[in-house]
Amino acid sequence: MGRAGSYLVILLLAWFWSAPALAREDIQSDLSARDIKIESNFTGAEIVVFGTVENGTRSSAAGDYDVVVVIRGPDEAIVTRRKQRTLGLWMNRDSQVFRQVPGFYAVLSSRPLDEVASPETLRRHNIGVGSLLQSPDAGAEEVPERDVRAFRDAVIRIMEEDGLYVVDGRGVTFISKSLFRATINLPADVPDGGYLANVYLFRDGKLLSLNQSQLSITKAGFERLIYSTAFDYPLLYGIVAVLVAIAVGLFASTVLRRD
Amino acid sequence: MFQIYLPIAEMSVNIGMLFGMGAAVGFLSGMFGVGGGFLMTPLLIFSGIPPAVAVSTEANQIVASSVSGALAQWRRRNVDIRLGSVMLIGGILGSIVGVQIVKILREMGQIDLIISLAYVTFLGIIGALMLVESLRAIRRVQRGRPATTRRPGQHNWIHGLPLKMRFMRSKLYISAIPPIVIGAFVGLLAAIMGVGGGFIMVPAMIYLLRVPTSVVVGTSLFQIIFVTAFVTILHSTTNQTVDAVLALVLMIGGAIGAQFGAQAGQKLRAEQLRALLALMVIAVAARLLFGLIVEPDELFSIGPALLD
Numbered sequence: 318m319g320r321a322g323s324y325l326v327i328l329l330l331a332w333f334w335s336a337p338a339l340a341r342e343d344i345q346s347d348l349s350a351r352d353i354k355i356e357s358n359f360t361g362a363e364i365v366v367f368g369t370v371e372n373g374t375r376s377s378a379a380g381d382y383d384v385v386v387v388i389r390g391p392d393e394a395i396v397t398r399r400k401q402r403t404l405g406l407w408m409n410r411d412s413q414v415f416r417q418v419p420g421f422y423a424v425l426s427s428r429p430l431d432e433v434a435s436p437e438t439l440r441r442h443n444i445g446v447g448s449l450l451q452s453p454d455a456g457a458e459e460v461p462e463r464d465v466r467a468f469r470d471a472v473i474r475i476m477e478e479d480g481l482y483v484v485d486g487r488g489v490t491f492i493s494k495s496l497f498r499a500t501i502n503l504p505a506d507v508p509d510g511g512y513l514a515n516v517y518l519f520r521d522g523k524l525l526s527l528n529q530s531q532l533s534i535t536k537a538g539f540e541r542l543i544y545s546t547a548f549d550y551p552l553l554y555g556i557v558a559v560l561v562a563i564a565v566g567l568f569a570s571t572v573l574r575r576d
Numbered sequence: 577m578f579q580i581y582l583p584i585a586e587m588s589v590n591i592g593m594l595f596g597m598g599a600a601v602g603f604l605s606g607m608f609g610v611g612g613g614f615l616m617t618p619l620l621i622f623s624g625i626p627p628a629v630a631v632s633t634e635a636n637q638i639v640a641s642s643v644s645g646a647l648a649q650w651r652r653r654n655v656d657i658r659l660g661s662v663m664l665i666g667g668i669l670g671s672i673v674g675v676q677i678v679k680i681l682r683e684m685g686q687i688d689l690i691i692s693l694a695y696v697t698f699l700g701i702i703g704a705l706m707l708v709e710s711l712r713a714i715r716r717v718q719r720g721r722p723a724t725t726r727r728p729g730q731h732n733w734i735h736g737l738p739l740k741m742r743f744m745r746s747k748l749y750i751s752a753i754p755p756i757v758i759g760a761f762v763g764l765l766a767a768i769m770g771v772g773g774g775f776i777m778v779p780a781m782i783y784l785l786r787v788p789t790s791v792v793v794g795t796s797l798f799q800i801i802f803v804t805a806f807v808t809i810l811h812s813t814t815n816q817t818v819d820a821v822l823a824l825v826l827m828i829g830g831a832i833g834a835q836f837g838a839q840a841g842q843k844l845r846a847e848q849l850r851a852l853l854a855l856m857v858i859a860v861a862a863r864l865l866f867g868l869i870v871e872p873d874e875l876f877s878i879g880p881a882l883l884d
Contacts, residue, residue, distance in 0.1 A: 357821070359581045360588050394881035398685045401875075406693075406868045409685045414881045471876035505581065505588035536583065540821075544583040547816050555812030558636050558820050559805040562827060566643025569831030 323349040323365055343371040344384070344518035344526040351530070353503070354537035361505045364388075366425075366514055367498040368528065383426065383433040383519040384489045386499045387444055388532070390421030390481075391510030397468045413468035415450045420508030421481050422449060425488025425499045434522045442524060444517065446473050446482055480504040509534045584819035585629045591825060593623070598637075598829020605641065605830070606837025607844070608853045609793065611800065612830065613638050613771035618695055618860050620822075627691045628682055629819055631770030632811035635804045636823040638772045641830055642800040649794030656745035656791050660798040662752050663777075666759025667766070667803035674767025675810040682815065685879065689868070694769050696865045702775055703857035710850035717847060746787045746795070754785060759799060766807045772800040 326347075346368025353362050366386045395418045398409040426433055430445050439445050450469045476482040481504065489499040512532035518525045536544050546554045580591040597619055605612030613634050620630035649655055681687040737751035758780045762773030777796045781787040787795065812818045841849065 355581060357581050358579065360579045396685065396879050396881040398877050398879065399875055400872060400877075402871070406689070407870075407872055407875075408689045408868075409877070412685060416881075468876070471874075472878060475874065475876060475878055505579070506586055540581055540583045543820055547584055547812065547818070547820075551813040551816060552809065554820070555809030555818065558812065558818055558823060559639055559808050561820070561824060562636055562639035562805070562808070563643050565824070565827045565831060566640040567647070569640070569834070570644035570647040 323367075326367075341372060342382075342518065342520070342525050344516055344528045345369055345371060346386075346514070346516040346528045346530065348514055348530050348532055351532055353532070353534045355507075355509060355534065355540055356536075356538045357540055359505060359540075361507070362503045364501050364503065364532065365498055366501065366516060367496070368516060370495045370497070370518060381520060382525075383428055384491075384497050384499075385424065385426040385430070385433060385444055385517040385519065386489055386501075387513075387515045387517070388421065388423040388501055389419045389513050389515070390508055390534075391512070392417045392419055393508070394418070395472070397472050399468070399471070411464070413465060415469070415472065418450060418472065420510070421503070421512070422446065422476070423483035423485075423488075423501045425483070425485045425501065427487075427489040427491065427497065429486030430484075433519050434524070438522060438524065442517065446477075446484060449473065479506070481507065503534070507534060509536050580821065580825070582625075582819050582822050584633075584817065585625050585822060587624065589623070594822065594825045595829040597623070598826040599833035602641070602830030602833025603837035603840070604833075604853075604856070606834035606839075607841035608837075608849055609841065610853070611638055611641060611645075611772035611774045614695070614699060614769070614775060614857070615860060616826065616830075617691075617770040618864060621691070622863070625819075625822070626817075627688045628678060628815060628817045629822075631678070631691060631768065632808070632815060632817040633819045633823045633826070634770035635766060635807040635811065636818050636820070637826045637830060638766075638770075638804040639801060639808060640827040641834065642772055642797045642804065644831065644834070646794060646797035646801055649797060652794070653745075654791055654794035655798045656743055656787070656795045657798065658741070659743045659746050659748070659755060659787065659791075660795045662741065663755045663759030663762075663795075663799045664802050666756035666761075667763035667799055668806055670760035670763025670765075671767045671803055671807045671810060672763075673760075674764040675807065675814050677764075678768060678811070679814050691769065692864045692868055694765075696861050696868070698765070698769070698776070699857045699861035700865075703854050703861055706850055706854035707858065710847045710854055713847035714851060717845075746785075746791050748785065748787065750785060758784070759803075762799075763803050763807070766800075766803050767810070772797075772804060774800060 346366055349365035370382050370384070394414065394416045396412050396414045398412045400407045401410040403410065424430070424445055430439060436447070440448050450472055473482060480502070483501065489497050491497045512534060514530045514532055516528045535541070578591045579588045580594070581588045597616070601612045601616045601619065604615060616637065617630050617634045620634065621627050646655065678687060681690050735750060737753050739752045740749060741752045742749050758777060762777050765771055765773045765776065774796050778792050781792045781796065782789060808818055
C-alpha cells in the first residue's frame with residue numbers, strides 16, 4: 318500500500334469514526350502496515366499509526382487530549398559490557414545481563430511525556446524508556462545499584478544512537494479536530510518478530526483509553542531461507558556454503574582464467 | 577546505491593563497497609600470491625561486521641580462492657598430496673580446538689579483543705620480518721648479486737624425530753610429526769583469525785621441513801582448501817556465524833580481482849613486491865593496535881546474552 322493509499326484509509330476511517338455516538342471518550346487506531354518483510358533490499362521501513370479520538374467532549378482534540386503511541390519490538394536477553402583500560406589495552410571487563418529488553422522501542426506523543434502525565438502514571442503503564450530494563454539479572458556477583466544504572470543508561474543511549482529506541486515528544490500530530498497520525502521509521506537492522514503498537518489517550522494526566530494493534534516483522538524470501546537454514550539445519554548450511562565456494566573457485570579458474 | 581541485507585551479520589551494507597573490497601583484496605592476493613584472508617578479515621571488521629562473523633565468513637571465502645589457486649598449481653604438478661594430507665590431519669585437529677575457543681571467547685565477551693590481538697601479533701611480527709628480509713634482498717640486487725634466499729640443505733633436529741614417512745614429490749624422508757604440528761597450528765589460526773594460514777605455513781615448510789619452494793605453495797593451498805572448508809562447516813554448526821550472502825559477494829569480487837592482480841604482479845620485481853606487502857601488513861597491524869590502545873568513544877557495548 319502506497320503513501321496515497323494510507324491517506325485514503327485515514328480519511329475513510331476518519332469519516333466513519335467521526336460519526337456521533339453516545340459512548341464515553343475513546344481512541345481508535347490502526348497501522349499503515351501490519352506485516353513488514355525483511356528482504357535482501359531491506360533498508361528500513363516507515364509505518365504510520367493513525368486514528369481518531371471518539372466522543373470528544375471538548376471542541377478540539379488537539380490541545381485538550383494527549384495521544385501517546387508506543388511501539389515495542391520483541392524482547393530478548395542482552396548482555397552489556399563495559400571496557401576498561403587493562404595492561405594498556407581497552408578490553409571488556411564487567412558486564413550486566415538484562416533479561417527483557419525490547420529490540421525496538423518507540424514512544425511518540427503529542428506533547429513531551431512529562432507534560433502528558435506524572436512519572437508514576439507513565440511507569441505504571443510502561444510508557445517511556447525510563448520504564449525499560451527494570452529486570453537486571455543478578456548473576457554471579459552482586460552489582461551495585463549505581464553500576465546497574467550506568468549499564469541501563471548505556472543500553473538506552475546505544476539503542477537510541479542506532480535508531481532502535483525513539484523518543485519524540487512532538488511525534489503525534491493532529492491533522493483535524495479528532496484525527497491524529499504518527500510516523501515511525503524502522504532502521505535496517507530492526508529485529509524481526511512480533512510488535513505491539515499501543516495508542517493511549519490522556520486528558521489532564523489521566524489515562525482515558527487504550528487501543529492496541531499488532532505488527533509483525535519477518536525475514537522473507539532468500540533472506541529467510543538463509544537465516545532459517547543457518548539456525549535450523551546448520552550442518553546442511555555449512556556444507557552448501559562450502560559447495561558454493563568450490564563452485565565459484567572452479568568457475569574462476571576455468572572461465573575467468575586469463576593466463 | 578544498492579544496499580544488500582546480510583542475514584547473519586544482520587545489517588544492511590552497500591553491495592558495491594563489498595564487491596570492491598573483495599576485488600581489491602583479490603587483486604592484491606593475486607599480485608602477491610597470498611590468500612588475502614589476513615587483509616580481508618580486518619577490513620570486514622573495520623567496516624562494522626561483527627568480528628566472529630567476519631572470521632567465519634572469510635574462512636568460507638578462502639575455500640573459493642584456494643580452490644582456484646590450488647588448481648593452477650595442480651596443472652603444474654606442484655602439489656604433494658601425501659604431505660598435504662598429513663598436514664591436514666593436524667589442520668582438522670587444530671580447527672576443532674579453534675572453533676571451540678571462539679565459542680568460549682564469545683560467551684566471555686572477549687572474542688573481539690582476542691581476534692584483534694592475534695592479528696596485531698602475527699601481522700606485526702611477519703610484516704617486520706618480511707620488510708627486513710625484502711629490504712636486504714633489494715640492497716643485494718642493487719649491489720649486483722642475485723636475490724636468492726635458498727640455503728644449502730642441512731640436517732636439523734627435525735630429522736631426529738620418529739614416525740618417518742617418504743614424500744615423493746617433495747623428495748623428503750622426514751617424520752610426520754612436524755607437518756602435523758604445523759598443520760594443527762594453521763588450523764587453529766584459520767578458526768580464530770579467518771585466514772588460510774599460508775603466511776605461516778609457507779615459511780615453516782621451507783625453513784623447517786625443507787620442502788622444495790616449487791611444491792610449497794601448491795601443497796599449502798591444497799591443505800588450506802580442506803581446512804577452511806572444515807572450519808566453515810564447524811563455525812556453521814557451532815557458532816552460526818557464516819554469512820553466506822556476504823561470502824558469495826566477496827568470493828565473486830575476489831575471483832575477478834585475483835585474475836587481474838596476477839597479471840599486474842608479473843610486472844613487478846619479487847623483492848619489491850614483498851616489501852610492498854610487508855608495509856601493507858604492518859599498516860593493518862598498526863590500525864588494529866590503534867583501536868585497542870586509544871580510548872573508544874563508547875565504552876559500553878551490547879550483545880545477545882548467551883543464556884542456557
